[in-house]
Amino acid sequence: MTRFALTVEFDGAPFFGLQRQADGPSVQQCIEEAAHAVTGETVTLHSAGRTDSGVHALAMRCHLDIEKPFEPFRLLQALNAKLRPDPVAIIGCEIKPDDWHARFSCIGRSYEYRIRNRRAPLTLEKGRAWHIARPLDADAMHEAAQALVGNHDFTTFRSAHCQSASPVKTLDRLDVSREGDAIIIRAAARSFLHHQVRSMVGCLSLVGQGTWGIDQLAHALEAKDRAALGLNAPPEGLYFVKATYPQED
Amino acid sequence: MTRFALTVEFDGAPFFGLQRQADGPSVQQCIEEAAHAVTGETVTLHSAGRTDSGVHALAMRCHLDIEKPFEPFRLLQALNAKLRPDPVAIIGCEIKPDDWHARFSCIGRSYEYRIRNRRAPLTLEKGRAWHIARPLDADAMHEAAQALVGNHDFTTFRSAHCQSASPVKTLDRLDVSREGDAIIIRAAARSFLHHQVRSMVGCLSLVGQGTWGIDQLAHALEAKDRAALGLNAPPEGLYFVKATYPQED
Incomplete structure (x- = not known):
């Protein structure tokens, strides 16, 4: 298992917010589905902040855990390829220690x-x-x-x-x-x-x-x-x- | 007849360019139709530049001649009201001498x-x-x-x-x-x-x-x-x- 920290840019207009919602599309759902398409694994995205419907991000920080080995740059490219045409882009990707948490480590x-x-x-x-x-x-x-x-x-x-x-x-x-x-x-x-x-x-x-x-x-x-x-x-x-x-x- | 100089901002994405085209929407058509709706007059818009399909403007300069008297600020407000929801905004409006030409006076x-x-x-x-x-x-x-x-x-x-x-x-x-x-x-x-x-x-x-x-x-x-x-x-x-x-x- 490797913990990957993602830096994410998104246009909030088409989304019901960052966090997964029962009633509409979310940034979290987009990224989790892209990660599933790339890895075959069911992953959960954790993020530094929860943004409301319509709110944008220039550099949200998130993390997810993946079993298969990936070079961070390859994972970034593969996620972006699967995210198209949604207005969500992974602009950074790096490996972090297992105790690093996008939400709880954020100061x-x-x-x-x-x-x-x-x-x-x-x-x-x-x-x-x-x-x-x-x-x-x-x-x-x-x-x-x-x-x-x-x-x-x-x-x-x-x-x-x-x-x-x-x-x-x-x-x-x-x-x-x-x-x-x-x-x-x-x-x-x-x-x-x-x-x-x-x-x-x-x-x-x-x-x-x-x-x-x-x-x-x-x-x-x-x-x-x-x-x-x-x-x-x-x-x-x-x-x-x-x-x-x-x-x- | 009064000559009004307009400063125009527009998102070029939905248009076939600034100039009137037979085959699709143009910024010129939007402004001329808005001016007709406001004044009841058939006007022709002249502009400093002709922009291609998809090209944007932050401050294009144009002019049009109107017979009815208008206070420039009122004309600006009335044109913007008629331009909605097209992504074209009149951000400036002033009266110019009759020999001022948006295209030919531009240096x-x-x-x-x-x-x-x-x-x-x-x-x-x-x-x-x-x-x-x-x-x-x-x-x-x-x-x-x-x-x-x-x-x-x-x-x-x-x-x-x-x-x-x-x-x-x-x-x-x-x-x-x-x-x-x-x-x-x-x-x-x-x-x-x-x-x-x-x-x-x-x-x-x-x-x-x-x-x-x-x-x-x-x-x-x-x-x-x-x-x-x-x-x-x-x-x-x-x-x-x-x-x-x-x-x-």
Whole structure:
């Protein structure tokens, strides 16, 4: 048995999320079926994060165990050949020790959320960003976001379906910057609650439009109440960008 | 009669090009039909460049004449409302003097060509870049490209369907740079021949793979013969990025 770590890029649009679902296609199902076609083995994919329906990944980290010997590069090529034409690509593949776990060994997760802030509808970036026509003040969004950085009870920003044992998490980074008519929000933490990034971004968009004052985000956090949530941002702007492991980088 | 200059962004994938075609949908047809729906007038769209089927634009410049008075911002909003759900967006609209012409007043055109250079197939950038799996040497490509800069007979890089009176053009810029696993080729000239950018990029890809030596691009240029063309790059990597006019910028 060999443990292979995969780095996976995918377009989330056609999927019901990364994790296997009873009611629709998932990235996990695609990769497990490709692995079965390549190896003849029934494998289970484990991943650093679970992404919602429509959320994208630039570099999700996953692992699977395979009995047959494979050179990592050959496995990568064979999986990609079987994954076509689904918009899922294995962009890295390496052998890891048996105690390395894509989810449990992961010590950091980073997301980017992409907003296009302009009057005109999106063309090339349709399904790749959240389109907001009203002008956003990115500086005010960044200032407000800093109230969420640190160790807090994030109940306000947690989905009712969240399976985490505790709503207390440490948010390491929540940066908002404008790049032309794009606004990029970068979030990093050891782990996130279900819907946490989209919930934080939704509230930041209200601050950016002036609907919420800069202090209102801190008040929503302190409320520890899902009813204090302003807005949950749509999935198409969200990208899983990095999983960090000890002794990497 | 008022002349309106439009700045247009579009995803070229579903279109048979910018210009009206007898056999399929075009960007011109979409905008003319939207303008008719808004104004009740039959208008003709003129554009800085003609793009092939599948080629994208980030900021194509066009103009049309309208009899009814319109505030530019209202016209922009009304056109965008009628253009939905086609992937065409009016991102700028301004009134110009009657002698301003999107095509004939244009003194500079810029294109970008995007290559993703990696083993894995594309997911999020599918249809937005040319996927080349074999490693490319961007420095060699840039060096070879400089032989094309200047005033030359570009017959080798000209489509058989090109309607330009002369194959002699002045290429102001042809820069190749690597950004991670992306290779970006930036081309600027007063005007280009039909297929010129894609023909130049196709040959540069052969230099990048080592199939052609650095000097071979100069030899192909000197041949002044379409048969000396190495390869015509596919349309999906090409973006029209800028049209320049006197007294702008």
